[in-house]
Amino acid sequence: MTDSATIPRVGRSRRAAIIAAAQRLSISCxxxxxxxxxxxxxxxxxxxxxFNHVSSKEEAVLGVLPVLTADQAETLRSGGPTGDLFEDLLVTTLQCLRSDEGDFEDWQQLHHVIERNPELVVRVKTHVDELAEEIVTHLSTRDGVDPTRARMALTLVAGIVQRSVEEIITDPTSGPLQQRIQTNLTLAREILTARG
Structure with missing residues (x-):
């Protein structure tokens, strides 16, 4: 799951073209x-x-799935990037999702691919589950963070991210992913701190 290679700009555009073509073919064929x-x-x-740009047909079709780089893993293990467990997970999740690179069209396209090819749901779930376990393993090396605490923090972040992705898929005018996540995070904090 950890991706330590840096892809040059030309490689990224070629990879993006491969992913786009694979997704178009998955939807049409x-x-x-x-x-x-x-x-x-x-x-x-x-x-x-x-195969210089993707390792398999599956990677070509699902190429926008999140990955954790070796640098991100090391930062999590060492107590960063902010020193706050929840904020660290949020920052790292945004980095894994490459939220500053893509836009809602990438997420909509992946959504259409999965709708057209339900057999891919299992592959996506497996990927996400493996990534989550990897993150929990890295977080659990931090002082005061056991696997239970790491999983709960990850569950909270994942819920906010999932809701935000759903919103940009159904309503592209709702703003970029990073903005949606911040809006939903603010709402979640209000709900959690409200006195009932």
């Missing part, structure tokens, strides 16, 4: 309805070049 060769042809690259 179904996930099992096209081959890696079909994908390479759609992008105008060789099979070898394709």
């Amino acid at each position: 179904g996930y099992s309805g096209f081959t890696v060769e079909d994908l390479a042809s759609a992008v105008g690259v060789s099979r070898r070049t394709l």
Whole structure:
């Protein structure tokens, strides 16, 4: 799950083109309805070049899934980036989601791919579960943070992020992901601190 490689700008644009083509093919033909060769042809690259940017057809289709870099993992283990467990998870989650790079169209496209190819739901869930366990493992090395506390903090952050992603998928005018997350975080804090 940890991605330590830095992809040069040209590589990112080629990778983005591969992901976009794979998702278009998944929507029009179904996930099992096209081959890696079909994908390479759609992008105008060789099979070898394709595999320089993605490791598999699945990665090409689901390429926007979050990843934790080695640097992010080390920062979490060492008590950063802010020193506050919840804030650290939120900052790291935004980084993993690359919320400053993409926009709602990426999330909408992935949503359409999964709607058209329900067999991918299991793959996405497995990826997210593995990422969550990796994050919990890193957080649990911090003083005062056991796996139970780490999982609860992650559950709270994940709920806010999930709601925010759902909002930008259903209503693109609701703003960029980072803005939606901050708005929903403010609302969650109000609810948690309200006296009833």
